Amino acid sequence: MILVVDDDATVRMSLGLLLKRAGYTVTAVATPGEALDVVRGESPEVIIMDMNYSSTTTGEDGLTLLRQVKIFRPEVPVILITAWGSIELAVEGMKRGAFDFITKPWDNRLLLSRVETGISLARDAAVPRPGHCGDENRFEQYGIIGRSPALLKVLETVERVAPTDASVLITGENGTGKELVAKAIHDLSRRSSSPLVKVNLGGISQSLFESEMFGHARGAFTGAAADRKGRFEMADGGTIFLDEIGDLDFSCQVKLLRVLQEHTFEVLGDSRPRRVDIRVVSATNADLPAMVREKRFREDLLYRINLITLHLPALRERREDIPLLVAHFAALSTMSSFPLRRWSC
């Protein structure tokens, strides 16, 4: 199957016709979101995608989609469709793993030969999918119990994104296991031997935010008796887990965004910029896109923290996991007096 992604219906139709006549099966979609749904479920032989989607003309949406697609299907060749004259964008796309690009208007014969080349190269390079041993219980080592299709689907994505440095936003109701999943992402990543530092952004007041996150030098303010390391510095080389990110004060959001964009920050009372290498995993039970519409959450911050979203289903949506969980906790409570926390069901 060849996946065509373009918001222009004429392009979808003409590419669809051309490829079908050449004997391929074609799935054509209009938005990056639909394209991601397709690649999560199955592996196309080739993806042909446009770089610009209604809201932008900078190609930013296309580059983001390319990164997302590469996380789920690193082996699938991607051919970019760029507007005539945007060669820089095409080069950037190639740097980020696209196989080739074509400019509009394209030459049909050239396009078909590129599709063919892509398919045959991918076939030659075919390797077994990494990390998938197929054992449905493999997440138990991270304390995640459950074999329902809804949970396994999320856990498969966890395996896909964990080895990358992509920012992940974990959503779901209280008690659905967001923190467990954040820890699994860290443990399955190349950063696992470095720290996983959790910050509960819901519990941080605006005045404490800077000293907590960036640290302070001795004497930076009254009461700062000694140097204090901030959470970003503690997480250097590892993962920072921004929990309850939907509760972060609006004025602090811009300060957080700056660090995530530039990977540098300043310790209070010390103006030398410090550089950190961190991977960001965030979690919330809030509806962040709705908060963006209500102007309570910054859109640019949401974009930064959310290359991939993982939505954890509530237990009521995966009742078949209940017996497994009961058995798990019963076994734990006979070993110790295990404190049962709240459940979402």
Ligand SMILES: Nc1ncnc2c1ncn2[C@@H]1O[C@H](COP(=O)(O)OP(=O)(O)OP(=O)(O)O)[C@@H](O)[C@H]1O
């Ligand atoms: N699939 C699961 N298997 C085993 N234990 C689970 C699972 N999901 C949740 N739990 C347990 O339920 C409790 C809550 O999980 P966790 O703290 O990860 O949820 P959360 O989504 O972060 O909740 P909150 O929104 O309240 O912070 C923990 O004790 C966790 O170990």
Ligand SMILES: [Mg+2]
């Ligand atoms: Mg939590």
